[in-house]
Amino acid sequence: MSLLEVKDLHTSFFTDAGEVKAVNGVSFFLDRGKVLGIVGESGSGKSVTAYSIMQILAGTGKIVSGSIKLDGQELVGAGEKVMKTVRGNRISIIFQDPMTSLNPTYTIGKQLMEAILLHTNRNKKEAWDRAVEMLRLVNVNEPEKRMKQYPFEFSGGMRQRVMIAMALACEPDILIADEPTTALDVTIQAQILELMGTLQKELGMAIIMITHDLGVVAQMCDEVIVMYAGSICEQGTADEIFYNPCHEYTKGLMRSIPTANTAGKKLQPITGTPIDLLNMPEGCPFAPRCDAAMKICIKQRCENMQLNDDHRAACWMNVKRGVEDGSITLEGGADHE
Amino acid sequence: MSEQGNRPLIEVKNLKEYFNINMGMFRTKPLKAVDDVSFSINKGETLGLVGESGCGKTTVGRTILHLYKPTGGEVWYDGKKLETRADIQEFRKKATMVFQDPYSSLNPRMTVSDIIGEPLDIHNLYSTKQERMDRILELMGHVGLNSEHASRYAHEFSGGQRQRIGIARSLAVNPDFIVCDEPVSALDVSIQAQVINMFDELQDKLGLTYLFIAHDLLVVRHISDRIAVMYLGKMVELADAAEIYDRPLHPYSKSLLSAVPVPDPKAARANQRIVLTGDIPSPLNAPSGCPFRTRCRYATEQCAAEIPEFKEVEKGHFVACHRTAEVN
Ligand SMILES: Nc1ncnc2c1ncn2[C@@H]1O[C@H](COP(=O)(O)OP(=O)(O)OP(=O)(O)O)[C@@H](O)[C@H]1O
Ligand SMILES: Nc1ncnc2c1ncn2[C@@H]1O[C@H](COP(=O)(O)OP(=O)(O)OP(=O)(O)O)[C@@H](O)[C@H]1O
Ligand code: SF4
Ligand SMILES: [Mg+2]
Ligand SMILES: [Mg+2]
Numbered sequence: 001m002s003l004l005e006v007k008d009l010h011t012s013f014f015t016d017a018g019e020v021k022a023v024n025g026v027s028f029f030l031d032r033g034k035v036l037g038i039v040g041e042s043g044s045g046k047s048v049t050a051y052s053i054m055q056i057l058a059g060t061g062k063i064v065s066g067s068i069k070l071d072g073q074e075l076v077g078a079g080e081k082v083m084k085t086v087r088g089n090r091i092s093i094i095f096q097d098p099m100t101s102l103n104p105t106y107t108i109g110k111q112l113m114e115a116i117l118l119h120t121n122r123n124k125k126e127a128w129d130r131a132v133e134m135l136r137l138v139n140v141n142e143p144e145k146r147m148k149q150y151p152f153e154f155s156g157g158m159r160q161r162v163m164i165a166m167a168l169a170c171e172p173d174i175l176i177a178d179e180p181t182t183a184l185d186v187t188i189q190a191q192i193l194e195l196m197g198t199l200q201k202e203l204g205m206a207i208i209m210i211t212h213d214l215g216v217v218a219q220m221c222d223e224v225i226v227m228y229a230g231s232i233c234e235q236g237t238a239d240e241i242f243y244n245p246c247h248e249y250t251k252g253l254m255r256s257i258p259t260a261n262t263a264g265k266k267l268q269p270i271t272g273t274p275i276d277l278l279n280m281p282e283g284c285p286f287a288p289r290c291d292a293a294m295k296i297c298i299k300q301r302c303e304n305m306q307l308n309d310d311h312r313a314a315c316w317m318n319v320k321r322g323v324e325d326g327s328i329t330l331e332g333g334a335d336h337e
Numbered sequence: 338m339s340e341q342g343n344r345p346l347i348e349v350k351n352l353k354e355y356f357n358i359n360m361g362m363f364r365t366k367p368l369k370a371v372d373d374v375s376f377s378i379n380k381g382e383t384l385g386l387v388g389e390s391g392c393g394k395t396t397v398g399r400t401i402l403h404l405y406k407p408t409g410g411e412v413w414y415d416g417k418k419l420e421t422r423a424d425i426q427e428f429r430k431k432a433t434m435v436f437q438d439p440y441s442s443l444n445p446r447m448t449v450s451d452i453i454g455e456p457l458d459i460h461n462l463y464s465t466k467q468e469r470m471d472r473i474l475e476l477m478g479h480v481g482l483n484s485e486h487a488s489r490y491a492h493e494f495s496g497g498q499r500q501r502i503g504i505a506r507s508l509a510v511n512p513d514f515i516v517c518d519e520p521v522s523a524l525d526v527s528i529q530a531q532v533i534n535m536f537d538e539l540q541d542k543l544g545l546t547y548l549f550i551a552h553d554l555l556v557v558r559h560i561s562d563r564i565a566v567m568y569l570g571k572m573v574e575l576a577d578a579a580e581i582y583d584r585p586l587h588p589y590s591k592s593l594l595s596a597v598p599v600p601d602p603k604a605a606r607a608n609q610r611i612v613l614t615g616d617i618p619s620p621l622n623a624p625s626g627c628p629f630r631t632r633c634r635y636a637t638e639q640c641a642a643e644i645p646e647f648k649e650v651e652k653g654h655f656v657a658c659h660r661t662a663e664v665n
Binding site (some may be wrong): 041042067137155156157184185186187188189190191193194212213214215216217218219236239240243251253256257258259260262263266267268269270273276332 | 390391450470495525526527528530531533534537544552554555556558559578579582586592596597598599600601602603604605608610612614615625
């Protein structure tokens with residue numbers, strides 16, 4: 001049994017314009033002490049997946065179906081009382097936008113201590129010490145003085161580090177980090193990633209790292225999920241995803257990164273516009289933008305197939321390749337030209 | 338990307354920009370956002386500008402364009418020093434800026450054609466309505482927007498498209514020089530690639546010169562001919578893009594480059610990161626001597642006593658460090 005098991009998760013927003021299927025059949029496992037990366041285009045459902053796990057969906061958002069098990073315990077439908085003990089104690093989240101997630105009217109110290117008192121067995125003095133220690137760990141200088149300051153007195157990067165300190169101070173089993181380092185400079189980012197890595201090893205904490213930065217994924221993650229239009233299009237070990245991408249979207253993503261070798265050359269962006277979640281096509285959601293798309297891609301969605309022990313992908317190209325090299329035999333003669 | 342001739346279009350000499358910060362009790366203190374910075378950019382060249390948040394990159398860009406009045410130093414354009422108001426006004430038609438945030442830098446209540454047309458109105462760059470519209474459509478064509486987009490509002494567009502609108506606007510006055518302030522930071526990788534390619538194409542087509550500010554070092558490496566590194570208001574290193582990546586000489590550049598996460602798991606595992614400790618000092622209380630000395634592991638007494646000179650140690654490679662010889 002894995003620490004976290006997500007099975008066929010569907011989450012939608014019921015808006016005036018219709019049902020927005022933000023998460024559309026997502027499944028994955030997360031083991032203790034592992035780092036799972038989630039990448040994918042803006043709007044592909046990364047944050048909504050995280051909010052579904054925490055059950056903190058905004059507005060009209062609802063988990064429509066599926067299962068989320070923490071240490072074997074079902075969380076979907078478990079009720080607010082159970083979720084209150086899960087949030088913070090067992091699973092912490094660092095939000096994408098640090099500006100909106102700190103209360104502007106309380107000091108940094110008060111907010112940190114509140115979180116620590118609520119989620120760990122410490123008294124006030126110990127909570128203060130722990131808060132100072134955490135601020136020091138995330139490289140906020142003069143932490144004792146900083147405890148008495150308000151969020152507006154901190155720069156964006158410092159606020160983000162406070163959020164990280166708050167999430168880590170509670171020693172969760174799972175840390176969900178939603179774009180935790182986008183507001184940070186590379187040298188500070190390196191310090192924070194190093195700190196997360198250390199805590200993950202020392203405390204056996206598992207991390208879900210949501211990010212656009214494929215460099216961060218390469219550095220931190222054991223496994224990677226690639227999302228497109230609410231679904232997982234590919235998942236596997238970091239090495240498999242980077243060195244052997246098997247979905248056309250992932251391939252396009254990897255091609256668009258500037259590297260030392262692209263200097264002076266044209267980059268290769270993915271052309272076209274993202275899909276409208278209100279009007280999902282029948283076939284592969286990436287087909288309208290895919291250069292390799294075949295007839296079947298437009299008609300029918302490819303299921304997420306096991307390619308090897310470390311790798312799954314939902315792309316008809318793998319079927320085509322399998323048929324060509326004889327490793328797959330087709331029944332019923334689906335046309336894939 | 339090509340260096341068309343080696344004539345500098347922009348020369349910046351000992352540029353200073355100090356902000357007066359109110360300390361209460363009627364006292365003010367100068368915040369040295371940019372302190373004695375010198376460099377030049379050749380015609381058709383892209384100079385990348387990198388460094389930590391708050392080190393003064395945006396202020397350098399804005400001060401060159403005289404959106405802030407320089408506290409000290411000189412800006413030269415095409416071999417002529419900017420002195421009079423008329424010089425500056427003329428310069429503003431030749432030099433523009435693209436802003437960081439495509440979500441907040443465009444007025445959501447204006448149509449695309451009004452946004453792009455505004456600089457044309459300000460600088461009186463047309464004589465008939467038809468001429469104005471033709472120019473707007475031409476600019477939209479340059480950045481890959483179609484004419485149907487003209488009457489739509491900015492908020493109806495995605496981040497990448499909004500950035501295109503902002504770029505079309507900055508091209509309206511027919512500039513030679515553009516300060517690009519983090520133009521792709523808010524965009525997702527695949528859209529970022531589209532916008533970077535567009536900057537490239539426009540440079541080839543229109544012979545533009547760029548000062549390209551970004552914190553993503555892979556992006557800067559891709560687009561720049563030369564790269565300048567700033568720390569706490571000062572320039573610490575400047576060299577050819579490939580040279581600075583392969584052989585950074587300043588201790589700060591070294592740690593900066595080693596901290597860049599490379600999108601390659603095996604290389605990431607092998608990479609020896611130089612993780613800096615300590616926070617960035619406040620520019621209000623900058624350290625004496627070398628600004629980097631509080632975080633530098635090579636610092637000596639001399640580093641606290643004297644400001645290191647920004648000097649050319651090899652052809653085209655400038656560094657400000659007392660210990661360049663020992664460190665490398
Ligand atoms: N409150 C909401 N009401 C309606 N739709 C929503 C709401 N929140 C999110 N969505 C939609 O759900 C989809 C997934 O959004 P999500 O925030 O998970 O994307 P993301 O992958 O995290 O993107 P980004 O990289 O930009 O953060 C998007 O299409 C978004 O428009
Ligand atoms: N108008 C202003 N008034 C007072 N101080 C300012 C002003 N603009 C910038 N500063 C200060 O000057 C310093 C340099 O700021 P600047 O915006 O140039 O940094 P930057 O390198 O562009 O940072 P970032 O990467 O975060 O955009 C900072 O300490 C900032 O707080
Ligand atoms: S001058 Fe001294 S403190 Fe500054 S970078 Fe060089 S060695 Fe380090
Ligand atoms: Mg998100
Ligand atoms: Mg800036």
